[in-house]
Amino acid sequence: MKQLIIIGGGAAGFFLASNLKYCNWNVLIIEQAKKPLQKLKISGGGRCNLSNACFVPKELTKFYPRGAKELLNVFHQFQPLDTIEWFKNKNTNIKIESDNRIFPETNSSQTIIDTLLNETSSNQINITYETQVTQITKNENKFNIQTNQNLYCADSVVICTGSSQKMWKIIEKLGHKIIPPVPSLFTFNCKNSLIQNLQGISFLNAEVSIPQLKIKENGPILITHWGLSGPAILRLSAWGAREIANLNYNFSININWISEKFDTVKENLYKIKQAHPKKTISSLKIYNITQRFWLNLLDHVGISNKLLADLGKKDINRIAEIITHTQLIIDGKSTYKNEFVTAGGVDxxxxxxxxxxxxxxxxxxxxxxxxxxxxxxxxxxxxxxxxEAFIISKQFKYKK
Ligand SMILES: Cc1cc2nc3c(=O)[nH]c(=O)nc-3n(C[C@H](O)[C@H](O)[C@H](O)COP(=O)(O)OP(=O)(O)OC[C@H]3O[C@@H](n4cnc5c(N)ncnc54)[C@H](O)[C@@H]3O)c2cc1C
Known part of the structure; x- marks a missing residue:
């Protein structure tokens, strides 16, 4: 019987092995850790956000800053609908949340781990733990896989080792080009009096851009105690991952906190001034902007105590400018809930x-x-x- 070796017992490696039911190859998973699927276990805050209810392959590819073009063909072969079906067939109930994210119904990543372990076990896949691959060579038709334990021989090899620097070096020695890894999905560090002491405040419909890189995102922004986070920031970090790394994580961003035009906000402020001249500016509530942010903004402009009647053209312009066009300097990045991915890898x-x-x-x-x-x-x-793992499994299945 021919030997197939899967290197890496993470999501990709175990999903591949779980799909090798009708396979006449001897299959071995080599995993360096004591236990498999450790990253999956902590994923999605321990709930494992295993897919997304976006069922049109072309639309789905738009969520991939790197790989969109290549994945189109892949998603035509196996897409989120197939993922849902696959897990349902294994008696693993899953649910779609209102924002389209897909989770196991139990809200526990352990459910997904159990399913994958059951399938690999019923497919009689061999697994060796605490075994680290240190070298791969190919002579004629055979692969030699050196580990810290043994030398293994294989007719075919699947590498599913995630973002391991050591493995990328080994793959490079095989002749493959590695695009240098940089982090993706991070939050922005920023110290600016406008957002100081405002942690927890969010803007649901903001627009944020990095003019220098000509990239822009819309959506929720969250102010944190170290700077800015939220879906719009994370998406911006993913789309600009490589260029932002080249800037050494020092760059400036523009934020329109409410996605409104400067002139519209200005006109609105004039109208409010006319309607309520006796009100103090600090008591105003506009565009659902939270009171704490509004007070910081007025402090920033230096007009906290003015009556609306006393607001001059310059004041109104300045307020509208900050609401629609805040410029902030970013000086570093932080990890989002320990969640990150690596941009880069095999070309x-x-x-x-x-x-x-x-x-x-x-x-x-x-x-x-x-x-x-x-x-x-x-x-x-x-x-x-x-x-990707499903497509590989098809190469090793015999026709029923
Ligand atoms: C905290 C966190 C939360 C996340 N949450 C989500 C989420 O909810 N949804 C989502 O879609 N993505 C999430 N991600 C990203 C997701 O976890 C990864 O994209 C995914 O795990 C990649 O799977 P993989 O099989 O390629 O690699 P991994 O899951 O990293 O598995 C690689 C395996 O290879 C093994 N290995 C490496 N080198 C060797 C070697 N030399 N010899 C033997 N074995 C080796 C490793 O020990 C590991 O077990 C999250 C990431 C993090 C860090």
Whole structure:
């Protein structure tokens, strides 16, 4: 019987093994840790956001800053609807939340781990733990896989080692190009009196851009005690991951806190001034802006105690300017709930996405974060793992 070795017992490796029911290869998973699926266990805050209810492949690819073009074909073969069906068939109930994120009904990542472990066990997949791959070579048709324990021999190898620097070096020695890794999905550090002591305040419909990089995002922004977070910031960090790294995480951003035009806000302020001249500016409540932010803003402009009647043209322009065009300096990044992905990895030009096989070395396949593919938050990173691993499984199944 031919030998297939899967290196890496994470999401991609275990989903592949779970799909090798009708397979006449001897299959072994090599995992360096004591236990499998440790990243999946902590994913989604322990709930595992395993996919997203976006069922049109072309639309789905738009959530991938790197890999969109290549994944189109992959998602035509296996997409979130197939993921839902797959888990349902294994008696694992899953639910779609109002923002389209998909979770196990139990709200526990352990459910997904149990399903994958059950499937690999019923498919009689061998697994060796605490075994770290240190070298891979290929002689004629056989792969030699050196580990800290043994030397293994395989006819085919699938590398699913996530964002491991050591493995990328080993893959490089095999002749593959590695796009240098940089973090993606991070929050922005910022010290500015406008947002000081406002942690927890959010703006649901903001617009944030990095003019220098010509990138822009819309959506919720959250002020944190170190700076800015929230979906719009995380998406911006993903789309600009490489360029922001090149700027050494020092750059300036523009924020329109309410996605309104400067002139509209200005006109609105004039109207309010006319209607309520005796009111103090600090008592105003406009555009659902929280009181704490409004007071910080007035402090910033230096007009906290004025009556509306005393607001001059300059004051009104300045308020409208801050609401629609705040400029902030970002000086570093922080991790979002310990959640991050790595942009970078095996160069996609060297992979045949119909099969996930290397174009350079026959019999060698890749799936998961080891590739230069990553997504914004929302379950898309796992979906890429499931889809790629499923495609690989088809290469090893015999016809029923
Ligand atoms: C805290 C956190 C939360 C996340 N939450 C979500 C989420 O809710 N939804 C989502 O879609 N994405 C999420 N992500 C991203 C997601 O976890 C990854 O995209 C996904 O785990 C990648 O799967 P993988 O199989 O490619 O790699 P991994 O899951 O990282 O698995 C790789 C495996 O290979 C093993 N390995 C590495 N090198 C070797 C070696 N030399 N020899 C043997 N074994 C080796 C590792 O020990 C590991 O078990 C989250 C990430 C983090 C960090």
């Amino acid at each position: 996609l030009k060297e992979i045949d996405f119909k099969t996930m096989q290397s174009k350079l070395i026959s019999g060698l396949y890749f799936a998961g974060e080891v590739l230069n593919i990553d997504a914004v938050t929302g379950g898309f990173n796992f979906q890429a793992c499931w889809s």
